[in-house]
Amino acid sequence: MLKVLLSIFLVLVVVISIMGRTQKATVKKEKRVPQTLSKGWGDQLIWAQTYEEALFWARSKNKPLMVIFHLDDCPHSQALKKAFAEDEKIQKIADENFILLNLVHETTDKHLSPDGIYVPRILFVDPSMTVRADITGRYSNRKYAYEPSDIKILLSNMEKARKLMKTEL
Amino acid sequence: MLKVLLSIFLVLVVVISIMGRTQKATVKKEKRVPQTLSKGWGDQLIWAQTYEEALFWARSKNKPLMVIFHLDDCPHSQALKKAFAEDEKIQKIADENFILLNLVHETTDKHLSPDGIYVPRILFVDPSMTVRADITGRYSNRKYAYEPSDIKILLSNMEKARKLMKTEL
Numbered sequence: 505m506l507k508v509l510l511s512i513f514l515v516l517v518v519v520i521s522i523m524g525r526t527q528k529a530t531v532k533k534e535k536r537v538p539q540t541l542s543k544g545w546g547d548q549l550i551w552a553q554t555y556e557e558a559l560f561w562a563r564s565k566n567k568p569l570m571v572i573f574h575l576d577d578c579p580h581s582q583a584l585k586k587a588f589a590e591d592e593k594i595q596k597i598a599d600e601n602f603i604l605l606n607l608v609h610e611t612t613d614k615h616l617s618p619d620g621i622y623v624p625r626i627l628f629v630d631p632s633m634t635v636r637a638d639i640t641g642r643y644s645n646r647k648y649a650y651e652p653s654d655i656k657i658l659l660s661n662m663e664k665a666r667k668l669m670k671t672e673l
Numbered sequence: 674m675l676k677v678l679l680s681i682f683l684v685l686v687v688v689i690s691i692m693g694r695t696q697k698a699t700v701k702k703e704k705r706v707p708q709t710l711s712k713g714w715g716d717q718l719i720w721a722q723t724y725e726e727a728l729f730w731a732r733s734k735n736k737p738l739m740v741i742f743h744l745d746d747c748p749h750s751q752a753l754k755k756a757f758a759e760d761e762k763i764q765k766i767a768d769e770n771f772i773l774l775n776l777v778h779e780t781t782d783k784h785l786s787p788d789g790i791y792v793p794r795i796l797f798v799d800p801s802m803t804v805r806a807d808i809t810g811r812y813s814n815r816k817y818a819y820e821p822s823d824i825k826i827l828l829s830n831m832e833k834a835r836k837l838m839k840t841e842l
Contacts, residue, residue, distance in 0.1 A: 535717065536716075536717050536719075538709045538710075538711055538716040538717075539709060539710040539711065539719070539720060540707045540708060540709055540710070541707075541708040541709070541710055541722075542707055542708065547705075547707040548704065548705050548707075550705075550708070551708060553710075553722060553723070553776065553777070553778065554722070554723045554724070554776065554778055554780070555723070556778050556779065556780060556781060557777070557778035560778065607722065607723065608722070608726070609722065609723055609725050609726035609729065610725065611723070611725060612725060612781075
């Protein structure tokens with residue numbers, strides 16, 4: 505009888521200690537994931553933090569700047585982000601030829617909203633600090649918006665931003 | 674003799690294949706580490722990306738804003754960052770009571786450089802968007818600079834920023 509009680513006791517101790525460990529593991533999991541500057545638009549790319557910093561890099565590296573306005577809780581932004589992050593060609597040309605900035609908050613520069621404030625919205629700025637309002641997507645009401653299916657248009661606009669810049673400087 | 678040659682050949686094949694694998698592993702390791710918004714000032718804290726975003730949060734959450742100017746290649750910034758990230762009290766009060774922003778690039782707002790541009794430099798801004806130029810460290814030539822040994826002064830300044838705000842609103 506004593507043996508039976510002893511073994512029940514031992515089993516209880518083991519169960520409680522395992523439960524304790526599981527709880528600890530759960531608490532540890534609640535640690536926040538550090539925020540990344542890429543915010544999911546390409547962890548392997550180098551992102552500027554602010555518009556001022558991005559303009560500085562565009563001028564000093566003589567590369568066009570690509571500004572992506574988006575929002576975490578906007579499904580259109582999320583869908584475009586997924587397409588952007590998964591497209592190898594886009595990621596490569598972005599890495600090699602552009603200064604990159606993604607913002608969830610508007611800047612004070614109104615040149616970055618030529619036809620209003622909406623997301624997702626992508627603007628190109630050349631190293632002379634001119635916003636390329638002429639580089640647009642395929643929607644006449646929201647000229648700087650792109651859908652995931654417009655990723656080829658975006659790619660060709662990136663090429664345009666790169667070439668226009670080159671011939672004009 | 675043939676056996677000896679054969680075994681030497683086999684050993685060579687194995688060595689070469691291992692070398693090949695090691696090289697691959699090295700190439701994989703060159704993957705970039707995603708940039709974090711904390712930049713080492715506290716991965717568990719929530720950081721605003723831009724000054725505009727930080728001001729928005731300060732107003733809407735009615736919390737004072739703490740702006741840390743620093744540079745990656747400045748040893749004084751690095752030393753203060755280490756002290757800041759390792760100080761549990763600072764991290765706790767920062768997490769609970771402040772909107773946080775760390776910048777490696779100046780903003781266009783001159784109110785954030787009341788006595789010039791230098792790093793490290795810490796400014797407090799209250800939710801009414803007033804820069805608290807009265808909250809200073811212990812150096813008369815660089816009023817908003819802190820050394821790692823000044824971490825207690827910084828902590829008491831954080832308390833001051835929190836209390837001043839409370840009585841004034």
